[in-house]
Every structure is written in structure tokens, then in C-alpha cells.
Amino acid sequence: MQRKTLVLVVASLTVLASIGGASAAAFGAQGVDPDSGLGGLAQQTGGGLFGGDQLPDEVATFGGDPGWHVAVDDRSALEDWANSSDQREILSYDAEHNTSVVAAPASHIGTGYLDRLLGNGLHARDYVQSIAVVQEVDTPEPPEPVSRETFEAPDRGIIADLRGPSYATAGIAFTEDANRSTLAEARATINADATTADGSGVTVAVLDDGVTYDSTLYGNRIVDGHDFVADRDATAAGNWENVSSANGHGDWVASAIAANASNDSFVGVAPDAEILVGKTMGANGGTSADIVDGLRWANEHDVDIVSMSLGSQMYNAAIDAAVQDLVDNGTVVVIAAGNSAGQIPVGIASPADSLGEDPQQDGIITVAATNVTANASDAGVAHFSQRGPDPGAASTTFGATRGADPTVAAPGMEITAQTADGESTLSGTSMATPLVSGSAALLLDQHPDANVSEVEQRLAHGATPINGSGYHEVGAGMVDVEQALDTQPDPDTDYYADQREARIAAAADRDAIYETLAADARGRWASVQEAIGG
Missing domain, CATH: 3.30.70.80 (Peptidase S8 propeptide/proteinase inhibitor I9)
Structure with a gap:
């Protein structure tokens, strides 16, 4: 397939700050x-x-x-x-x-x-x-399980507690709300099987801790690879050993995107897509320079989609600029919201806080995580999935905010995939993101001429509102592949509108609380900047 648009998917759990590599x-x-x-x-x-x-x-x-x-x-x-x-x-x-x-x-x-x-x-x-x-970049780790009984609501301070709504947990999915599920059940939640599209002709670069080759899952669909940690190429003749997964995280991501397993329970969302493996982290992590090199490599190879499982509480200007470079080159960027919702300051992780001039059609997509449910509207936002609005870490001054929110949500709790080392069950926005990556591959399979705005518009306007969640938690709602394929891009309509209208009172109250927390965090960012002489 001749490249029409490049989709970058960034997920998850690691810690990084200012990253080198931008123009x-x-x-x-x-x-x-x-x-x-x-x-x-x-x-x-x-x-x-x-x-x-x-x-x-x-x-x-x-x-x-x-x-x-x-x-x-x-x-x-x-x-x-x-x-x-x-x-x-x-x-x-x-x-x-x-x-x-x-x-x-x-x-x-x-x-x-x-x-x-x-x-x-x-x-x-x-x-x-x-x-x-x-920066040093840590390898991804799954979020800690949290029950409804042990959950601690964000501390807003005495004044905020007296003047604002209470923090109700109705609509939030905790550990007890997430049964172990298969990829088939996750595909059903996002309605991915209601199409004949299979990702054929679409190329996906997985930038992660590597992917361990398994011929039964990928056949000859791994087409290139490079280890950026050790700076060495991988080849089919070498059985792609140089890019084998260091900790199994990349294995899960690749499988969720494109595994063509004999058991339908473990088939990926886009099972005929081709894979390029960029190993940007080793057993002990990597550096921001490795990650940026991986982004440049994927761009040079004219891939259609990049899946990248990285994120941090601290905004970094260089990787944001690299994301903007990709968007400027016709790249759709899909980024995980992050897994530290219980931390302060509240706000989605970087680079999920990246926003262009028009956030609803800039081609940058932020993914929240939910549990797996039979009806998408009944899902709950995962307790760990980070919320908007971004409190200011994505601004030039540290004292203002561009207000980044999740764009859409997808399942990301207790999902089992088949990897070269056997079945693997993981949770995280890292898991939700490759489901959106695969959804984008199906969309590009059926609509190969879609530009960055159209990919974002179709996914967001085609999403199903989640009744128990706020739009700061799940954006436009749960991705629905069938509806995304049939939805016409609508840049003149707020794609959060249906989710905002569908949310229950508890979710609306939480949205108001997140806005208060973001405002408080903006003040803290300004204080930190002033203290260090900014």
C-alpha cells in the first residue's frame, strides 16, 4: 500500500521528561x-x-x-x-x-x-x-490493582471540598469490575469484527521493548526491525532475534494490533497488517534519544501506523515537537492518556498532552482505558486512566494550559493476548492504545485516502458515549470501528458533545472536580517555574 497517512500510537506507563530529537x-x-x-x-x-x-x-x-x-x-x-x-x-x-x-x-x-x-x-x-x-526511560510496568473500597479520591484541599461537588465513584471501573477477558471480547466491545477490513496493505511500526517473533502469529508479516538501544539491525534471516521483547510489553502490543492466531480468541484487531519492530527500550529501559531515533526511522520507512507505549507526568518539548513534525507531514498521532490517575497534579501524561492549533482535527488522538463490557455504553473508565484537562505542562509558560483531554477510549483492563511466550494478561492505557491503533489500520484499509483530520474525526464522531464517564475521562466515548468506518468527518461539530450529554450526574461532578484540580495545578506549575528562575 502506498503511504497515504502515518498513524503514530503512543501508550502508557514509562517515565520520561524532556526528550531530544525534534527539529x-x-x-x-x-x-x-x-x-x-x-x-x-x-x-x-x-x-x-x-x-x-x-x-x-x-x-x-x-x-x-x-x-x-x-x-x-x-x-x-x-x-x-x-x-x-x-x-x-x-x-x-x-x-x-x-x-x-x-x-x-x-x-x-x-x-x-x-x-x-x-x-x-x-x-x-x-x-x-x-x-x-x-532522559532515561523506564520500561513499562502494569498499574497497581485498586478496589473500590481502597480507592482514595483526589485531595482538592479544604476550600475546594467545601465549595465543590463530592467525588462519587459511580462509573469508574476498579479491579473487581474487570474480569479476565480475551482479545476477542475486547474486539467485540469496540465492534471491530463488524467489517471485512483486516488491515491488509497497512504497515504498523511498533516502537516498544521489542517484539519476539512467532511465525504462527505473524508469518512473514514482520518486514523490518532495528534495535535502537544497542544500535543494530534485525533481519528475517536472523529470525528477528535482535529485536526480541525485553519484558513482554511490546509482544502484547504487537499481538493486539496484528496477531493472526489460529484461535479466534487471540486474533488482533488488524490481523493482516504488516509489522516493523523498533526496539527503543531494553531490559533496563532506554533513553529519549533512542525513542526519537525510532520515530525518525519509522518516518523514513513510510509506515502507515506507529504504536509506541511511552508516557510521563512531565511534559517534554522535544518529543512534542517530533509529534508535531509528524502531524505536519500528514501523520495521525494516537497517544495513551497514562496510568497515574491517582497522582497530583491531575492531568493526562506527556506526550498525550500534545495539541495542535485545532485539537479536534489536528490528527493527535489521546486514548483512555476502560474495562471490557458487552455494551460499550455500560463500560467504566479504568481507575488508573489519566484524565483531562491537562493542567499546563503542555504550555510554553507553565502558567497556562491547552487543556488536552482524552479523544476516545478503548478496553485496557485484564485483557489476554497470545505472544511467543504464551498467554499474557495485562492492564493499562498501553493495552487500550493498540486497540485504537488496530482500529485506525482497519479505517485506513477501507479509506486509504483519509487524511489526519478525517481519521480523528471518524474515530471520535463514531465513538459510543459511555454513560458513567465524564468527557474529561473518556473523551468522545468508546471507539466503535463499524461506526467509524461509516461516519463522515464533521469538523464543525464538537465531538465531545454526545459524551457530555450522556454522562450521569456523578460523572459530570467529577468533570467539574478535574477542572478545579487542573486550575490548582497550573498555579503550582507557575510557582515551580518561578522558583527555578523561569
């Missing part, structure tokens, strides 16, 4: 201090009044020095800077996007408050657009 123009446009060009975490790395070289735990180091992603408009000038000290090294350079990964002490970058004030360090050079820290 200079896009990276410099948002999420960084407009005066210094430094991302928020970069200001904390060796920051403070007098600078120094203290490193937050998330920062990736190379030879003992932190890694930095530097966007420039003069490569030779950056090389001259690096060559002027033995403590500086350019680790890689992306000529197409004018970006480099650099290892250097924080003091050489000039992240301290006085350095920023006085214009000292690399950030002050006129050829530098922006600088972000290269």
Missing part, C-alpha cells in the same frame, strides 16, 4: 524558556542560583556527563564549541532536523540562574535554538 524550528517553538531556549528540566539540571552539576535522577549520562539535545542552525559552530574542551562531545547529529545529542557538564551548557541572566554557556550562542535534557 530546530518546532522544538524551539514551545515548551522552552523563550529567553534562554532551555527546556524546564534542563533548567533544573545543574540549575539553581550558581549553577553546578547536580543531576535529577531522570537525566541520562554519557561518560559521566549529562546528555543534551541541541537544536542549531550552524553545525560547524557547534562542532567548534565541542572541540574546544575535552569534556564536550557530539554523540550524534541529525542533518535533516539540525539537531545533535551532546554530552557535556551542565556548567558548560549554562543552566544556572546567573548563567542564564548573564548569557553564559552554550544556550546563549546565537546559533542555538533550544536545548533539552536526554
Whole structure:
């Protein structure tokens, strides 16, 4: 199939912050201090009044020095800077996007408050657009099970509790509301079997901890692979061993998207789709640079869909910019909401907080998780699935918000898939996201000319409202493949309208509470930014 649009699916559970790899123009446009060009975490790395070289735990180091992603408009000038000290090294350079990964002490970058004030360090050079820290990325882990009895509602403070609605749990799915289900039951919830489309001719890149090859599941439909952690290619002749899954997470994701199992219980949503495997995490995780390399690789291969299971509470400007680059190139981006709903500040994880100029037709889709139910309208939002509105981490100033919410929901609790190592039962927005990825593959199979806006519009306007959930929890509702295939794009109508109308009183009250929490979190973000000299 000749590529018509690229769909990027990002899910889940890992921790990362500022990520390197975006183009200079896009990276410099948002999420960084407009005066210094430094991302928020970069200001904390060796920051403070007098600078120094203290490193937050998330920062990736190379030879003992932190890694930095530097966007420039003069490569030779950056090389001259690096060559002027033995403590500086350019680790890689992306000529197409004018970006480099650099290892250097924080003091050489000039992240301290006085350095920023006085214009000292690399950030002050006129050829530098922006600088972000290269992050360590943890491997995904499933969310902790929570029962209705042990659930603790978000703490809004005494004043908020006195003036606002109570937090009722009606419509939220807890551990006892999620029976172990098969992929067949999850497909039924999203109405994926009501079409003859099977994803044939659609290519899906899975960027994760790898995929272990199993001929009974994938036949010859794995068509390429690369290990970005160890920087080595994988081949069919080598049985794709270089990209085998480190922890089984990528195995589950790939199976949910495209397994063509002999047992219908374990058939993926798009069982004839082809797979490219980008291993961006190993047994001990990876780095943000590996992830961005994987995104670039998928783009170079003109794939139709990318499934990526990553996310964090902290906004990162560089990966957001990479997402925007993909959208600008005709890419639909589908991102998991995240699995830390009980944490403060409330809000969906990054890069799910990425939004374009028109959030309802920018091609960026955020996925919430529910339990598996026979009737989609009766589902409940998973207790761990992060909610909107985004509290401000996706803004340029940290004090404002673009208000990102989930776009749609899909099952993501206690679902069993067949992998090379046997049956695997997992929960998370990581599990909901490949179901949406597979749904997008079916849509592209039947409507290969659909552009980024049309893919988003069809999935959202075709969704089934979930009565017990708020639109900040599940967006437009449960994905319905049959309805998405038949729905005409409608950019003039709010695709949250039906979900907003269908929600019960408890869900409407929770939506109001999330809005209060987001407003409070915006204030905290502004305080943090002020405290670190932003």
C-alpha cells in the first residue's frame, strides 16, 4: 500500500521528561524558556542560583556527563564549541532536523540562574535554538490493582471540598469490575469484527521493548526491525532475534494490533497488517534519544501506523515537537492518556498532552482505558486512566494550559493476548492504545485516502458515549470501528458533545472536580517555574 497517512500510537506507563530529537524550528517553538531556549528540566539540571552539576535522577549520562539535545542552525559552530574542551562531545547529529545529542557538564551548557541572566554557556550562542535534557526511560510496568473500597479520591484541599461537588465513584471501573477477558471480547466491545477490513496493505511500526517473533502469529508479516538501544539491525534471516521483547510489553502490543492466531480468541484487531519492530527500550529501559531515533526511522520507512507505549507526568518539548513534525507531514498521532490517575497534579501524561492549533482535527488522538463490557455504553473508565484537562505542562509558560483531554477510549483492563511466550494478561492505557491503533489500520484499509483530520474525526464522531464517564475521562466515548468506518468527518461539530450529554450526574461532578484540580495545578506549575528562575 502506498503511504497515504502515518498513524503514530503512543501508550502508557514509562517515565520520561524532556526528550531530544525534534527539529530546530518546532522544538524551539514551545515548551522552552523563550529567553534562554532551555527546556524546564534542563533548567533544573545543574540549575539553581550558581549553577553546578547536580543531576535529577531522570537525566541520562554519557561518560559521566549529562546528555543534551541541541537544536542549531550552524553545525560547524557547534562542532567548534565541542572541540574546544575535552569534556564536550557530539554523540550524534541529525542533518535533516539540525539537531545533535551532546554530552557535556551542565556548567558548560549554562543552566544556572546567573548563567542564564548573564548569557553564559552554550544556550546563549546565537546559533542555538533550544536545548533539552536526554532522559532515561523506564520500561513499562502494569498499574497497581485498586478496589473500590481502597480507592482514595483526589485531595482538592479544604476550600475546594467545601465549595465543590463530592467525588462519587459511580462509573469508574476498579479491579473487581474487570474480569479476565480475551482479545476477542475486547474486539467485540469496540465492534471491530463488524467489517471485512483486516488491515491488509497497512504497515504498523511498533516502537516498544521489542517484539519476539512467532511465525504462527505473524508469518512473514514482520518486514523490518532495528534495535535502537544497542544500535543494530534485525533481519528475517536472523529470525528477528535482535529485536526480541525485553519484558513482554511490546509482544502484547504487537499481538493486539496484528496477531493472526489460529484461535479466534487471540486474533488482533488488524490481523493482516504488516509489522516493523523498533526496539527503543531494553531490559533496563532506554533513553529519549533512542525513542526519537525510532520515530525518525519509522518516518523514513513510510509506515502507515506507529504504536509506541511511552508516557510521563512531565511534559517534554522535544518529543512534542517530533509529534508535531509528524502531524505536519500528514501523520495521525494516537497517544495513551497514562496510568497515574491517582497522582497530583491531575492531568493526562506527556506526550498525550500534545495539541495542535485545532485539537479536534489536528490528527493527535489521546486514548483512555476502560474495562471490557458487552455494551460499550455500560463500560467504566479504568481507575488508573489519566484524565483531562491537562493542567499546563503542555504550555510554553507553565502558567497556562491547552487543556488536552482524552479523544476516545478503548478496553485496557485484564485483557489476554497470545505472544511467543504464551498467554499474557495485562492492564493499562498501553493495552487500550493498540486497540485504537488496530482500529485506525482497519479505517485506513477501507479509506486509504483519509487524511489526519478525517481519521480523528471518524474515530471520535463514531465513538459510543459511555454513560458513567465524564468527557474529561473518556473523551468522545468508546471507539466503535463499524461506526467509524461509516461516519463522515464533521469538523464543525464538537465531538465531545454526545459524551457530555450522556454522562450521569456523578460523572459530570467529577468533570467539574478535574477542572478545579487542573486550575490548582497550573498555579503550582507557575510557582515551580518561578522558583527555578523561569
